[in-house]
Amino acid sequence: xxxxxxxxxxxxxxxxxxxQAPRAxxxxxxxxxxxxxxxxxxxxxxxVVRHYTRLSQMNYHVDANFYPLGSCTMKYNxxxxxxxxxxxxxxxxxxxxxxxDGRAAQGALHVLYEIEQLLCELTGMKAFTLQxxxxxxxxxxxxxxxxxxHKAKGRQRNIMLIPDAAHGTNPASASLAGFTVVNLESxxxxxxxxxxxxxxxxxxxxxxxxxxxxxxxxxxxETQLPRIVEALRAVDALLYYDGANMNAIMGKMRVGDAGxxxxxxxxxxxxxxxxxxxxxxxxxxxxxxxxxxxxxxxRVRRMEDGTFALIExxxxxxxxxxxxxxxxxxxxxxxAYILRLGGxxxxxxxxxxxLNANYLKKRLEDVLEIPFKERHCAHEFVASAPDxxxxxDIAKALLERGIHAPTVYFPLIVHECLMPEPTETESKQTxxxxxxxxxxxxxxxxxxxxxxHEAPTRLPVRRLDETSAARHMVLTEDMS
Amino acid sequence: MSVNPADLLYSKxxxxxxxxxxxxxxxxxxxxxxxxxxxxxxxxxxVGDTLEAEKEFGSVESVKAASDLISPVSGxxxxxxxxxxxxxxxxxxxxxxxxxxxxxxxxxxxxNLMDAAxxxxxxxxxx
Numbered sequence: 001x002x003x004x005x006x007x008x009x010x011x012x013x014x015x016x017x018x019x020q021a022p023r024a025x026x027x028x029x030x031x032x033x034x035x036x037x038x039x040x041x042x043x044x045x046x047x048v049v050r051h052y053t054r055l056s057q058m059n060y061h062v063d064a065n066f067y068p069l070g071s072c073t074m075k076y077n078x079x080x081x082x083x084x085x086x087x088x089x090x091x092x093x094x095x096x097x098x099x100x101d102g103r104a105a106q107g108a109l110h111v112l113y114e115i116e117q118l119l120c121e122l123t124g125m126k127a128f129t130l131q132x133x134x135x136x137x138x139x140x141x142x143x144x145x146x147x148x149x150h151k152a153k154g155r156q157r158n159i160m161l162i163p164d165a166a167h168g169t170n171p172a173s174a175s176l177a178g179f180t181v182v183n184l185e186s187x188x189x190x191x192x193x194x195x196x197x198x199x200x201x202x203x204x205x206x207x208x209x210x211x212x213x214x215x216x217x218x219x220x221x222e223t224q225l226p227r228i229v230e231a232l233r234a235v236d237a238l239l240y241y242d243g244a245n246m247n248a249i250m251g252k253m254r255v256g257d258a259g260x261x262x263x264x265x266x267x268x269x270x271x272x273x274x275x276x277x278x279x280x281x282x283x284x285x286x287x288x289x290x291x292x293x294x295x296x297x298x299r300v301r302r303m304e305d306g307t308f309a310l311i312e313x314x315x316x317x318x319x320x321x322x323x324x325x326x327x328x329x330x331x332x333x334x335x336a337y338i339l340r341l342g343g344x345x346x347x348x349x350x351x352x353x354x355l356n357a358n359y360l361k362k363r364l365e366d367v368l369e370i371p372f373k374e375r376h377c378a379h380e381f382v383a384s385a386p387d388x389x390x391x392x393d394i395a396k397a398l399l400e401r402g403i404h405a406p407t408v409y410f411p412l413i414v415h416e417c418l419m420p421e422p423t424e425t426e427s428k429q430t431x432x433x434x435x436x437x438x439x440x441x442x443x444x445x446x447x448x449x450x451x452x453h454e455a456p457t458r459l460p461v462r463r464l465d466e467t468s469a470a471r472h473m474v475l476t477e478d479m480s
Numbered sequence: 481m482s483v484n485p486a487d488l489l490y491s492k493x494x495x496x497x498x499x500x501x502x503x504x505x506x507x508x509x510x511x512x513x514x515x516x517x518x519x520x521x522x523x524x525x526x527v528g529d530t531l532e533a534e535k536e537f538g539s540v541e542s543v544k545a546a547s548d549l550i551s552p553v554s555g556x557x558x559x560x561x562x563x564x565x566x567x568x569x570x571x572x573x574x575x576x577x578x579x580x581x582x583x584x585x586x587x588x589x590x591x592n593l594m595d596a597a598x599x600x601x602x603x604x605x606x607x
Binding site: 135380412467470471 | 516520521539543544545547568569
């Protein structure tokens, strides 16, 4: 399919009602204006509508098909949340209103206050900041808070321990915040408490903390948490909980009670908001008592007269992490989801997510090579492509059958890895059709591996040359 | 049949070093390039940088993953393989030859490294 630029005809226009608002070019300093207008495509409204409608028809999405993408939890987004976020009282609120006149934005501030209370109840943390704009931004915020804690105690702590089965973004977030990452090798697919103790012994007072994903990216729940917490507490190192896999434990485990000091949540993975990759995200960060003084600003407080106000006076705060109060529209959706399901509903969502994953794992036992077979998995599991088959070939063949591929080649510690995560909303029929598709593909691969290398043959694009795409990037349009 | 040359020393993290006249040439092993798949980018240190044994000195990216390069030896970088900037795929096609990464003037003895036979046994445990 061509790009929108190919549809461009000089002089063709889509007309809108002439706005009385001043043009941005009239207000910007002359030095910031470009010499020539950008070479944008020139199209009619109908050209644009058709182009993007066609593109959307080629798109793969959870509203159309099964999306079992492990580690990235592609939950269905219930439509009532869109309704709530689009209520004019929320959608048309000016982002500066709460700062200019808090009385006029009481409803919005109440939303922020309310979800903070609910997130605290769900996780056992003392407080949350809603400001981080996405999960990875939440991670960065979390490790920044850890740095602030040690700095306030006058310590130089530059080492972050990260297990090899942690979420893939953790080392990047820690590095960005200035930490040196020390990798912990897992044992039996879990964090090895002896490796933690050894690292603490070796690096001692340099260890700022440990970033854990629990259940981890192998889909396994840690069984040695108390020993790990103890080893870190001995040197006052902090424990970070990556909330990527929170969907497995709602109503079952509160990370604050387990001894974690800081946690980020991916609201799209846990509370059914749209995935941040396709628009704005949100990554609230919760903290224990120790980290309270360092939370980003502003925060919402309930005053004695019951009204809500923005608080900016916190001398030890790390300051502003993002603009305004975070992704407000996304936060509203998360609140709507939590209130709609309630405590009982959230618990059941986690139970079904785990049940569905275990059902898939059990049924695929004789199709794929499944490590840690003897253990129940959490909300996702890992498997290796069997008999010398390639995970990539299986993934492409699944696409052809109308099923999104699971995450492949991650985590790196599993050979030819496939990581399916069905989520709680999928029916037994959908799961069974996935099992059947996987069985067919593996059977085909065993008898005729070439056929798998060819896949996909019937989709809008064939096998993409990922290597060339990475080595030789081609920008199709020059906008200058 | 072994693909790993007998005149090299190997690290647990799948780098090799060829030591000659106080200098060491460092690269990644056939096992490493095979596990990574098509390599798309290699980030190397500059001439004059100091490498420390068992510490990171760059990274290699493939279509599957990004991995740190861990130096098998300590020393000062005297040359880097600049051709990898435009042709990182050479690390796939010729990991023990044209795909070398850096040449280092050694400052210490090479330690904790394996010969080809021991390295192959090590790889077998990771398959």
